[in-house]
Amino acid sequence: MKFAVRSRPAPALPGVRGPARIHRRTASLLGRLHVGDVAVLDHLDMDRDTAQALIDAGVVAVVNSGPMVSGRFPNLGPERLVEAGVLVVDNAGPGVFERLKDGTDVRIDAGVLHAGDTLVATGREVTAELVRSEMGRARSGLSAQLESFTHNSTEFLRREQDLLLHGQGVPRTATDMAGRPVVVTVRSHGWQDELRGIKPFVREQRPVLVGVDHGADALAKAGHRPDVVVVSGVDDLPSAAVLRKARDVVVLVERGAPRSATEQLERLGIRPLRFETTATAEDAALLLASAREASLIVGVGMHATLDEFLDRRRAGLASTFLTRLKVGPDLVDASAVPQLYDGAVRPRHLVGALIAGALAVGAAVSVTPVGQQWVDDLSPVVTSSTTDLIDNVRGTLP
Known part of the structure; x- marks a missing residue:
């Protein structure tokens, strides 16, 4: 068994x-x-x-x-x-x-x-x-990289001098940016906290929202609809739903690239604007906002520190460096916005506004005939009440 x-x-x-x-x-x-x-x-x-x-x-x-x-x-x-x-x-x-x-x-x-x-x-x-x-x-080998960076910066400036100096080649978007603040979002380290930090600014100032590659998905995830999406190519696109909702889709292509370079976007029902440049998508978005005369550019998820700056690819390093020189006076890092801008209305502001309004209305009414009549009618009552109060006080004194 x-x-x-x-x-x-x-x-x-x-x-x-x-x-x-x-x-x-x-x-x-x-x-x-x-x-x-x-x-x-x-x-x-x-x-x-x-x-x-x-x-x-x-x-x-x-x-x-x-x-x-x-x-x-x-x-x-x-x-x-x-x-x-x-x-x-x-x-x-x-x-x-x-x-x-x-x-x-x-x-x-x-x-x-x-x-x-x-x-x-x-x-x-x-x-x-x-x-x-x-x-x-x-870190000990940075000297050789800095020499290479100097050469790459010279070459990038030679190739893109018309774009950097005069804004030539920037596509004309349907979204009007002139005189308006622009928020450029890159899906990078810390973008969630930075988007939350500028929420009052976005709600009250209503800036143009620009998403760079999957930064467009980041904006949508945070509850915003990007007005402009800038993509570095068609290999790794943001979601089709986000692209279709955007008013403008700008795709970076090499100079002289054939029309087939944007066919994948066209098959999605999107008519993209071609931007012929060797700049990175992040820098192209900044140059786009600058050329379209944005009043202020707020960067979300940008590379702000020296370590992050050096972390870029060698071709992108020159692009970032020269672009920052170009847009520097108008560019603000999103992490600084909460310290510079506070649009919250506090209770003391409301109380102050109500008191100021009441005083203004009272002053205006007091100079009218009706107001003068009210003052005359109230004067005997106030005088009598004041006299009675004084007599009562005296009566209590020894």
Whole structure:
């Protein structure tokens, strides 16, 4: 007679699990990510904006075929991922793209990537201590990057001198910006807090709202409808619903680009405005607002600190530097707006207004015949009441 034997479940293997989403280009991968995914990509010197986009997508791990910090400059992406609790593995090697299929359930433990019982790749787990060490070495190599930056700035100014100096080439939007404040939103680190901070300003001043790439989705998520959307290309567009609601959609294209460069937007029923420039989408939005004579430009999610500025890609660094010089007198960071502008009406303001109004009405009525009659009628009553009060006080004295 055989007895049934209860088998014990196999112990859970250590590590982080999730379906792998694979693409060498991070921009193409971001639109396909879901909560719990493992992002497998090839991104040298990941910047903080890209890291924040991965965090917002809800990934549990990031596997980079190359190094997260090459040492050329102190990029902020790895630090942001580690701070957010995302497991980071780099130097996994280019073979990871051949040995792993998109959607495969994977497990990562101690820098080793498994697909079932198969070892797919071995990399290096990026910890907070490792990030601090490599960032320190990267900062020592900034001198070479600054020399390259000087050259790139000269080249960018040569290419874009008509745009920077005279505003030539900026498309004419249906949205009128002349004499109006403009809020340019980039979906970057801290954009939620900055949008909440300028809510009174947006409600009362009704500025033109410009969303840059997925900054348009950020505006919609915060309850606003973007008037203008500026996109850097058609590979990773904001949601179609947001694009259709915008009054103007501006797409950046290379000079002389064929009409096919905007066909994807046209298939969505959108007639985009072409902006031929090599500037980044963020800088193009600032130049657009400046050329259309905005009275004030408020930047949400912009790169304000020196570390963030240096975190930009080399081509974008010159674009950002020269654009800030151009729009500097009109540009205000959104984090400063709550300190400079307070549109809230407090109770003491209402009480003061009511008292001032009552005094003004009383003064106006007192000079009319009716007002004089009221004063004459009240005078005996007031005099009699005052006399009685004085007599009562005297009677109480010893």
